[in-house]
Amino acid sequence: MKTRTAKTRAGTGKRAVWRRRPRPRTLAVLAVCLVLLGAGVVAGVRWAREVTGSVTLLANWSGAERKQFEEHVIEPFEEKYRIDVVYQGSSALSQVLAADMAAGNPPDVAVVPGPGELLAHAADGRLRPLDGLFDPRQYDSIWAPEVTIPGRGSHTYWLPVKTGLKSMVWYAGDRPDATSAGTPGRWCLGMESGATSGWPGTDWVEDILLQQAGPGVYEDWANGRVPWTDDAVRKAWTTFGELVGAGGSRRVQRALTTGFGADCGPGRLEHQGSFRAAHWQRVGGDYVHSAEVVPDPGPDAGAWEVSGDLATLLNPTREAEQLIRYLADPGTSLPEYTANKAAAADHGRDGTARKIGESLRTPGVPRCWDASDAMPRATRDAFHQAVLRFLVAPGQLDDRLAELERARTKQELPVCGGG
Template sequence: MRAARRRPRPRTLAVLALCLVLLGAAVVVGVRWARDVTGSVTLLANWSGEERERFEEDVIEPFEEKYRIDVVYQGSSALSQVLAADMAAGNPPDVAVLPGPGELLTYAADGRLQPLDGLFDRRQYDGIWAPEVTIPGLGSHTYWLPVKTGLKSMVWYAHDQPDVRSAGRPGRWCMGMESGATSGWPGTDWVEDILLQQAGPRVYEDWANGELPWTDDAVRKAWTTFGELVGAGRNRRIEQALTTGFGADCAPGRLEHQGSFRADHWRRAGGAYVHSADVVPDAGQDAGAWEVSGDLAALLDPSPEAEQLIRYLADPDTVLPEYTANKKAEPDDRQDGTEQKIGKDLREPGKTRCWDASDTMPRTTRDAFHQAVLRFLVAPKQLDARLRELEAVRTVQDLPVCGGG
């Protein structure tokens, strides 16, 4: 007769579990000892997948190797919500990387950000990237640093170069609005860019800073132009756009109004880009400014390790992901002709560049803008109602939105 197996006693299991925990801790300590780690810094950002892998390989690992400082990366697609929760709990990350200055300005005004004065030379960047911001009662300081920048105001194409006439048919456009909690942002890019090309940088900056009403004729015209270009209200087309991810592949022969992060996709299609001013109807005499975007690093919990990370990110010799705004950085010889052209458009003196307007707005306004775009695409005749809703959350602020001209 086969003997029955004896089950381990609870006490035995507890001892075994404790041994495993101690062994794991010893391994971690051993690894840290082997690497001669001197400290750590927590970094919160929204990069994931290949984007995160590239950042860790190209940026974080060389930093850790050089300074013997561990970087504990915290990635989240719900970046704003996670950061707000961490702040409320009194446990913010050491460094956070947010898209655009709007949300960061709110934290700076609340005294939650540490000035970066003296950690890097902000003259290495155009004024819009690392500005000196004046906060009542706190003086003027630099609170953020661009880590990754992107070019917008781009219309991608393959084969025949588009113009105003050939781009005027909704069926030509490839468009996806789905992006999880931030769905609708590709549509805000459309409205922003059209306003920038039709009304010019000065009007655009006033609007982005909340000094121009949403109900202004120039703003309304930008919305209606957007609707006419993409076919707002056309049920089948709009339903497809609302459920299509912003990074979905475009069919041959289509056009796409999208940023520089799409370079890889269009390279495979043999494509190129033109400035959106070439295809936007009624572009004004000041057309030609570039809308731009950027991920900005801010210091929330100061420490020598966190400050060293900021210095490293600002070093012109640091290889940052995609495109850098640092004017002293050497051209990246790994980039092809299109990528080098994008980098030139981002840094070349004499070109006017303006922040993605929704990224400069307070979070409440930005989120309402995203939702308004989605509702407008479904029911364009209700535009006035959407504009009144946005007007109700308009907030006046003072940020350098356009510059470099």
């Protein structure tokens, strides 16, 4: 039999296609492909049928941070429990969460930086207790505290999903001390962070107060029991201004427009958290505790300032409660560093990562929450703005402190612990 791929019909200009008759081997291969395709469809249908429900999760992670969380946390959870996690990411998390709650449609689980905002939501009855979903004794009291709300008793309302270490001064080359770090030109300083611009400066003021005045004064100040106009607080602000050169127009202009994660050049210093480890390790850098650099450290200097993203429950569905259990499981591979004391040690990680993990989890190490994250949202936002304005006009510090004093609100929250 002759075979042709194409032939032109006379007078029409169209192509008539002559096709080969399929050979037996071709039919066999086609049959196998159809079987495999059918098996894949059946498997997909079976997996879809096995999905038992879904849970909505609101957080502020994006980019590589979100990808890491999805790959190491969400996907293994979905595979293990057949619960679909609907991730909602937003850089304006506070505003989105408040709007969703006001509309009566909150996410099932939210992950919020710091406990200050969550304390207000717990007082309003927005949060559901996590009692019985995990053992809070696996964490120091500052991470998963029992919070007393008048009329509602004492309950645990949040647990840490992601934690970070602060009170760090990064460097490459000679180890810095209080003398060598006293030149403003040596410091990398970036204040820009979108809607939360200014927070790197609040970290400076907080950490200086922690090292100069100690954890007791620091905790009272974070809880609104020490005035912003107190001498110890004022000294922390002025020390910050002197270290970074507040009022220097060119230096300050660069700081206000430079992102907090911008690269630092050779010979520079950076007061920043553990999330900067990868950047500094690429240039052979290391860190010292800020107590070695801050002028006039007090007798209780050496406590670590820490930060964390906290998971809380707003809609107590079976699926949401299962996600909380999973996040608290010591065997769950959480991103970066975990505060769970029952979690496996950081075997296989480099020396810097092990040191950071030990500082976050080891009993007996004094740790204090990032104070602005522990403050009510309105106070925190005012603090961010005050830092930016202080850098431009340090001579108006009294005005800035008076403004913050008007925003001061007393609260009861465990801020320091571990010591």
